[in-house]
Amino acid sequence: AGKGFSDYHGLNFRGEIQDVGSTGLTMKMNYTWSHAIDNLSDVFSGSFNNFNLGLMDPFNPGLDKGNASFDARQRFVLSGIWDIPAFKSGRGLGRQLLGGWTLAPIFVAQTGNPFTLYDSTNAQFWVSARAMFDGPVDRKGTLGAPTSTPNNFTWMNLANAKINSNWVNPITGNSEFGPFPSNMTGRNAFTGPGSYNLDLGLYKSFQMTETTKAQFRLETYNSLNHSNLYVNTADVDLAATSLISANRGRACANCTPSRRNVQLALKFTF
Secondary structure (H helix, E strand, C coil): CCCCCEEEEEEEEEEEEECCCCCCEEEEEEEEEEEEEECCCCCCCCCCCCCCCCCCCCCCHHHHCEECCCCCCEEEEEEEEEECCCCCCCCHHHHHHHCCEEEEEEEEEECCCEECCEECCCCCCCCCEECEECCCCCCECCCCCECCCCCEEEEEECCCCCECCCCCCCCCCCCCCCCCCCCECCCCCEECCCEEEEEEEEEEEEECCCCCEEEEEEEEECCCCCCCEEECHHHCECCCCCEEEEEECCCCCCCCCCCCEEEEEEEEEC
């Protein structure tokens, strides 16, 4: 019933340092500025912010043309492996205990992903029109005061925005069928909080024989135990609230919270 659309453009900068001198250091850096545009990011609208299944109007797929759900305008990644040279050339017990250490961090930081605001005030079925405003509205939120819910903070307060919840199709008497008015906001027109994360690996290698080696591995995910902010999916329907909040540490009230995870492993090479 309609033709799909997708587009991606951006710039990518990469840098690499490998084994500088006798330091044993290898580092890679990647910075990407990009913009991903489509009218449907996955077939079954599986991202957390979709109130509707598929296109809002299958006969007008251009109506959903907007930022892709995975669009992140800026993304920075820094990774490295440092084979610590101390006691590397030693012998005996000192080398076994103090040498053979490796540190491997991965740091990722990015700007926020987009999200959509809906208004189901006049919806009768399972399709919600996107929010409509009779004036300009800020598309980027700002971390504000905490709400009465633990680990929940104000991200956008639209109490003073000119929200228009009155539109209905004159034929059907509801807001689920187009043509939709020009003041309806676009798909994924608003921006959520940015995020960052650090994973860290610490490895200790033991030379057992000339051809065999054992390695003890300590790996931590979300090493800083940092809780990023996520737009609260329960707040994106303006029929229920004009306060868009962000949860710290989880994408929804029932989602698994982000926390530090640690795993230990023993690896044999022969």
